[in-house]
Amino acid sequence: MSENSHIKVIVGMSGGVDSSVSAYLLKQQGYQVEGLFMKNWEEDDNDEYCAAAEDLKDAQAVCDKLGIELHTVNFAAEYWDNVFEYFLAEYKAGRTPNPDIMCNKEIKFKAFLEFAAQALGADYIATGHYVRREKRGDKFVMCRGLDDNKDQSYFLYTLSHEHIAQTLFPVGDIAKPEVRRIAEEQDLITHDKKDSTGICFIGERKFKDFLQKFLPAQPGKIEDTDGNEVGEHEGLMYHTLGQRKGLLIGGMKEGSGEPWYVVDKDVDRNVLVVGQGKDHPRLYSNGLNANQLHWVDREGPKGTTRCTVKTRYRQEDISCTLLVGEDGMARVLFDEPQKAVTPGQSAVFYADEVCLGGGIIDSVIK
Template sequence: MPNINTSKKVVVGMSGGVDSSVSAYLLQQQGYHVVGLFMKNWEEDDNEEYCSAAVDLADAKAVCDKLNIELFTINFAAEYWDNVFEHFLSEYKAGRTPNPDILCNKEIKFKAFLEYAAEDLGADYIATGHYVRKRETNNKVELLRGIDNNKDQSYFLYTLSEQQLRQSLFPVGELEKPKVREIAQQLGLATAAKKDSTGICFIGERKFSDFLARYLPAQSGAIRTVDGEVIGQHQGLMYHTLGQRKGLGIGGLKQAEDTPWYVVDKDIKNNELIVAQGHNHPALFSDGLIAQQLHWVNRQVITKPFSCTVKTRYRQQDIACQVNPLSEDKIEVIFESPVAAVTPGQSAVFYQGEVCLGGGIIEQRIIRSKESFCE
């Protein structure tokens, strides 16, 4: 019996990593006509130490040669700058902490990449090495968490629509990460032992503050405790995020207990960093949040309150919550119990069991028990 996938063409986003490498192999085994596409999203200076695009491309080529897959390359640096990086800078300038990986998936990998693959390469599907799954039932497509809970990446893909999901395949979402590495080793792929990429793709191994200073002027200001005492100077609010402990430069204060300091708020108006001592300090916690720029996978407008779970950052345990619609593009989220380090600019992503419902951008924290600590 012929394989029904034989005539279907899949363009795999080859990143030069082990996950996309094994994804390409698995799709071959399933009978698809597989080709690779390596995309460059950032223009680096080739003489800089942190330049990794050349290494990643070489690894992608080695894997495609091994699997006998044709590899194409495309430069999306202009699209990335316009649709991801400029937004990243404007958010930091406004004192928020954005997640460019989520925007990259929305604007580049599942938009520009998908359109190029379909229109220029004749793809029926695209595929990536993301650890997620999808389920199609009754003309409906759902985004599911990956089997490997430790590697699940649905948090980063909540902006995808049902149509984008229909056109996308996620082969490694059905596997645990150790199994993916085992397959790569058995095949002798060049990426088998390659470390997972970490951090923001365009920053690489550079120090974050050094990179940001190249694009945004830093303005120093006071570090103030929740009790109003000035105990130091920060070099720029943009270098700090809620819940941060290291790099504050305020250790060893004579009058303070030997307990770590944490960033609990940013006073944008007065350019002050608000800090408190101890990881359990009440000022770190929020009772809920307001989210905007909503994306629901099924693209339905929420009209009634509902209960679900939420993640306010990647790798966080699910938090039980109630979602209350405030408008078509604004919701109030009330947590079952207070949550630490809820950060404006980050994403709140909602789940019912293994299904990722969608999410939105955290606009502000809700602190019911007290006034904001920077007011």
């Protein structure tokens, strides 16, 4: 018998290939494996979005194939209170939030972890995230996933070392093509299922249509960087820094003739500020201020630290100097100016392979 045979692991089954292969690998390693499918969003009956039912069917098929039990749980109330209301509040304030990060914090590594331990008697949970856990001294650290293209540490920076100690990441040291190959070899129905895109509760729907159901749009002026009115917008929440599409002010003769890009949002005046050219100087900043800091080791860097930062997913690492103040704010100075750093998004810090933690971008430093 395997030394793992008395250890119970509950795998978060999403109906995708990564969690399917995670469950398979853990079973191969001799653990007592069961699956848990989380329903986080209640669809309207007349809604075209029924991906959750499809995902549950796929998760069940994989568990049947692997000979493991699948539990289901409804976290829609927790999701609404802790993720969705935050998402709406941020948009209302003119920022651009990342709900996936909040979902990982509040649902996958809080509600799921508690439910698995208390209701299902789990020793560990496991997910299909592309990150690695390593023990350094008496604490666990989170390292980037081996597959650079798929590394998901950016979305998991709110985890603490205690969370990581209780979680297994079976595909973290495997490349994505290999994960698909294993799934195909094991005849798992999810082997060629495409990766989900978009925010979990919106699915493939048009973002603007979805947002309109919950937040009344507030139309306003579009101004250039000199304060001249050049058009009207339907609502600041539909626009993000660096955006070109959907401004409806193309073809204007004045200026350089280059396309217009969103370079700023003046929330107080409800004005969208645009500039011509994708490298407009107003798009660049020399640093950022971040709050709501989370450190994986719970202590975080003190004083001034040299490290790298990502201000969005799949971005090249940016070399920077990090100063953490007594007030719990982080001031980050980039070695070189960076484009379209967006308040509401997360800044995530790294020391080589190790994810240190991060925070929410509050403002940029010009």
